[in-house]
Amino acid sequence: MSDVADRVKKIVVEHLGVEPDKVVDNANFIDDLGADSLDTVELVMAFEEEFGVEIPDDAAETIVTVGDAVRFLEKNKKS
Amino acid sequence: MFELSGKTALVTGATGGLGQAIARTLHAQGASIAISGTRAEVLQRLAEELGERVHCLPCDLSKPEEVQALVPAAEAALGSLDILVNNAGVTRDRLFLRMKDDDWQSVLDINLTAGFRLARAALKGMMKRRVGRIISITSVIGTTGNAGQGNYAASKAGLAAMSKSLAAEVGSRGITVNCVAPGFIVSPMTDALNDAQKERVLTSIPAGRFGAGGDVAACVAFLASDEASYVTGQTLHVNGGMAMI
Ligand SMILES: NC(=O)c1ccc[n+]([C@@H]2O[C@H](COP(=O)([O-])OP(=O)(O)OC[C@H]3O[C@@H](n4cnc5c(N)ncnc54)[C@H](OP(=O)(O)O)[C@@H]3O)[C@@H](O)[C@H]2O)c1
Numbered sequence: 001m002s003d004v005a006d007r008v009k010k011i012v013v014e015h016l017g018v019e020p021d022k023v024v025d026n027a028n029f030i031d032d033l034g035a036d037s038l039d040t041v042e043l044v045m046a047f048e049e050e051f052g053v054e055i056p057d058d059a060a061e062t063i064v065t066v067g068d069a070v071r072f073l074e075k076n077k078k079s
Numbered sequence: 080m081f082e083l084s085g086k087t088a089l090v091t092g093a094t095g096g097l098g099q100a101i102a103r104t105l106h107a108q109g110a111s112i113a114i115s116g117t118r119a120e121v122l123q124r125l126a127e128e129l130g131e132r133v134h135c136l137p138c139d140l141s142k143p144e145e146v147q148a149l150v151p152a153a154e155a156a157l158g159s160l161d162i163l164v165n166n167a168g169v170t171r172d173r174l175f176l177r178m179k180d181d182d183w184q185s186v187l188d189i190n191l192t193a194g195f196r197l198a199r200a201a202l203k204g205m206m207k208r209r210v211g212r213i214i215s216i217t218s219v220i221g222t223t224g225n226a227g228q229g230n231y232a233a234s235k236a237g238l239a240a241m242s243k244s245l246a247a248e249v250g251s252r253g254i255t256v257n258c259v260a261p262g263f264i265v266s267p268m269t270d271a272l273n274d275a276q277k278e279r280v281l282t283s284i285p286a287g288r289f290g291a292g293g294d295v296a297a298c299v300a301f302l303a304s305d306e307a308s309y310v311t312g313q314t315l316h317v318n319g320g321m322a323m324i
Pocket of ligand 1: 262265
């Protein structure tokens with residue numbers, strides 16, 4: 001697993017209180033990890049802070065699985 | 080009860096009658112406060128009187144860029160922000176047929192839109208910390224309506240409906256969102272009424288007196304406190320019974 005994937009996983013586990021082994025690449029935040037829509041907004045805020053990026057609303061809407069987040073952040077991260 | 084030691088609050092309109100009473104009460108309950116208004120020297124005087132735990136943050140809420148900077152400035156001064164009191168408000172009374180677009184827009188901008196922007200800015204930190212209180216001062220007029228105050232009534236009803244929607248969104252995060260709706264509160268405006276006018280108004284108030292700033296401020300302190308954590312999406316009417324809702 002990449003460094004980005006590890007950091008994303010840590011945030012998701014902490015925020016949603018799910019088992020680490022459920023946080024796999026194709027896990028959907030809402031359908032598989034029990035997030036509600038407010039959780040997804042908070043996750044995006046947490047990713048922004050952790051990686052020093054701004055995630056615009058239209059990009060945030062495309063981040064629906066753990067893998068989506070990892071790929072977006074690998075491409076755009078600043079820190 | 081209603082102890083606020085260790086908590087932080089931003090009060091807008093703290094140069095006005097009600098805002099000063101709210102700022103004094105939250106401060107007396109132990110909160111550290113940031114006080115805001117356009118008149119810097121009035122803020123300064125209040126700060127000097129109250130002593131420690133007070134920060135002055137002058138801001139013109141009709142200017143979007145100043146509104147945007149206010150919550151970050153409060154968080155910088157206070158460390159973080161637990162309690163937002165949207166109290167600043169203006170009237171531009173006109174009969175409907177005479178109401179200009181600008182009479183409408185300026186009241187909506189300051190009373191409603193600034194409140195929305197401040198709440199949105201304050202929410203970020205509150206969501207992270209899983210605590211928060213957003214309290215907006217509305218008015219009995221927002222519920223009953225009043226001739227000559229179409230713009231003002233709309234702005235206050237808007238704040239109440241906004242607060243309910245936000246309360247539904249963030250209830251699971253330990254954040255409550257409520258309104259306090261004053262009726263007739265003693266102010267330079269009520270002082271200017273003559274005895275006959277006062278008499279007439281008072282017959283419609285079962286409590287038999289005009290309200291005081293402290294009556295409103297006590298309700299704000301309650302809603303800001305830990306004891307009120309199960310009260311959200313509500314309007315607390317403080318009007319001596321002049322309207323029972
Ligand atoms: N008094 C009543 O009977 C009564 C009844 C029902 C509801 N209310 C509500 O209670 C709140 C306080 O009223 P009040 O009686 O204390 O009125 P007030 O004495 O006229 O105070 C109004 C406050 O709003 C601030 N304000 C106005 N325009 C502003 C702007 N562009 N930018 C920043 N601040 C601005 C003023 O600050 P500056 O002067 O420094 O600009 C002042 O501190 C209002 O929302 C009002 O609608 C009052």
